[in-house]
Amino acid sequence: MLLSYVNAHKKSGNAWQTYLAQIDRVIPYLGELAKWEQSLRHPKRILIVDVPIEMDDGNVHHFEGFRVQHNLSRGPGKGGLRIHQDVTLEEVMALAGWMTIKNAAVNLPYGGAKGGIRVDPSTLSMKELEKVTRRYTSEIGLLIGPTKDIPAPDVNTNSQIMAWMMDTYSMNSGTTATGVVTGKPVDLGGSLGRTKATGRGVFMTGCEAARRMNLNISNARVAIQGFGNVGSAAAELFAAAGAKVVCIQDQFCTVFNHHGIDITAAVKAHEEKGRIDDVANTERINAEAFWDVDCDILIPAALESQLTAARAQRIKAKLVLEGANGPTLPEADDVLNDRGINVVPDVICNAGGVIVSYFEWVQDFSSFFWTENEINQRLDNIIVQALQRIFEVADKLKVSLRVAAFTVACERILMARQLRGLYP
Numbered sequence: 001m002l003l004s005y006v007n008a009h010k011k012s013g014n015a016w017q018t019y020l021a022q023i024d025r026v027i028p029y030l031g032e033l034a035k036w037e038q039s040l041r042h043p044k045r046i047l048i049v050d051v052p053i054e055m056d057d058g059n060v061h062h063f064e065g066f067r068v069q070h071n072l073s074r075g076p077g078k079g080g081l082r083i084h085q086d087v088t089l090e091e092v093m094a095l096a097g098w099m100t101i102k103n104a105a106v107n108l109p110y111g112g113a114k115g116g117i118r119v120d121p122s123t124l125s126m127k128e129l130e131k132v133t134r135r136y137t138s139e140i141g142l143l144i145g146p147t148k149d150i151p152a153p154d155v156n157t158n159s160q161i162m163a164w165m166m167d168t169y170s171m172n173s174g175t176t177a178t179g180v181v182t183g184k185p186v187d188l189g190g191s192l193g194r195t196k197a198t199g200r201g202v203f204m205t206g207c208e209a210a211r212r213m214n215l216n217i218s219n220a221r222v223a224i225q226g227f228g229n230v231g232s233a234a235a236e237l238f239a240a241a242g243a244k245v246v247c248i249q250d251q252f253c254t255v256f257n258h259h260g261i262d263i264t265a266a267v268k269a270h271e272e273k274g275r276i277d278d279v280a281n282t283e284r285i286n287a288e289a290f291w292d293v294d295c296d297i298l299i300p301a302a303l304e305s306q307l308t309a310a311r312a313q314r315i316k317a318k319l320v321l322e323g324a325n326g327p328t329l330p331e332a333d334d335v336l337n338d339r340g341i342n343v344v345p346d347v348i349c350n351a352g353g354v355i356v357s358y359f360e361w362v363q364d365f366s367s368f369f370w371t372e373n374e375i376n377q378r379l380d381n382i383i384v385q386a387l388q389r390i391f392e393v394a395d396k397l398k399v400s401l402r403v404a405a406f407t408v409a410c411e412r413i414l415m416a417r418q419l420r421g422l423y424p
């Protein structure tokens with residue numbers, strides 16, 4: 001019923017259709033395990049919740065929330081909570097599917113899940129945002145838990161929102177359940193290094209891919225779409241390594257300087273004003289011109305479905321690092337492949353966040369906390385080794401890194417599925 005509803009909305013650029021097209025492309029490489037492929041196309045569990053809150057002006061508003069557990073074969077559900085005015089069920093299904101693949105691609109003992117609330121958080125006061133978060137958490141309380149499904153930050157959610165979620169779940173269960181969410185403040189069982197972990201993973205996978213292409217990071221030109229948690233942390237690391245970040249696009253503007261933008265100033269402007277349009281020594285360019293910028297590395301780190309086939313024809317970069325989830329449409333993948341442009345796919349490129357979420361969860365269970373140095377080293381090892389394995393599979397099968405990453409991940413997921421067998 002639900003899937004037939006989704007099929008009725010088939011259109012290019014729909015994230016769930018992108019996810020399904022990516023699954024189609026991996027099936028020929030799964031051998032006997034392909035027998036179980038339908039389990040990748042059917043989310044295990046979907047909860048749609050009504051989130052009513054009293055607004056500051058006394059009116060009651062109802063918001064729609066979702067939690068999708070896509071697959072739990074390899075462990076509890078894991079994946080973030082997104083708060084955005086355009087969130088739809090199909091988008092959350094796709095994001096949950098990509099979490100299943102991502103967690104398996106880097107071999108974390110998790111299934112895949114994702115949550116969403118459809119509201120523009122910039123229209124809410126702090127108090128209203130807290131009420132929305134708490135009521136949503138309470139409504140999805142039947143699904144989440146430290147060994148069941150563990151939310152984390154995603155687009156427009158942060159450590160404060162995780163603290164409210166942890167508190168709401170704890171109040172409802174009569175416990176202090178730090179392990180129910182990750183990405184919490186460090187003072188509440190959060191992990192050092194978590195905030196910058198996704199950007200760090202983008203940088204580390206970028207360095208490994210660049211090394212294999214003989215592309216020198218220390219004089220590479222980088223263009224970044226999105227200057228939130230992922231884009232800004234990646235920008236800082238690339239700039240620190242000597243690369244020139246020549247273009248940044250956020251939701252309000254696109255700024256350019258072919259000598260390289262001062263990233264410290266951009267981060268400061270973003271922190272203080274939430275925008276980057278008046279950073280010194282930058283020129284404002286048209287949003288669509290972002291895709292024509294002369295650069296070596298392009299980092300889509302905003303929302304899905306940004307890299308269309310037409311834009312893929314225009315880009316100048318030799319390497320695309322998918323900081324966002326699902327930024328590239330399947331037709332664009334074909335264009336990039338034909339043009340010999342390497343793409344480090346989202347399911348490995350942005351896995352740094354969930355890897356350190358895993359470290360946070362392990363630390364919460366053992367109540368023993370690691371140093372930032374230990375965390376960063378473990379993250380670097382896991383993500384670079386996982387990418388090396390994906391490069392080997394890509395070479396062996398003569399496929400793109402995306403198909404290789406999906407092959408590695410789907411083999412693990414479907415093997416677990418097969419070993420567990422069907423119940424009853």
Ligand code: GLU
Pocket residue numbers: 078079080081150151152153154155182325350351353354355357
């Ligand atoms: N939202 C992040 C992602 O898309 C992190 C998820 C997590 O840490 O569970 O990978």
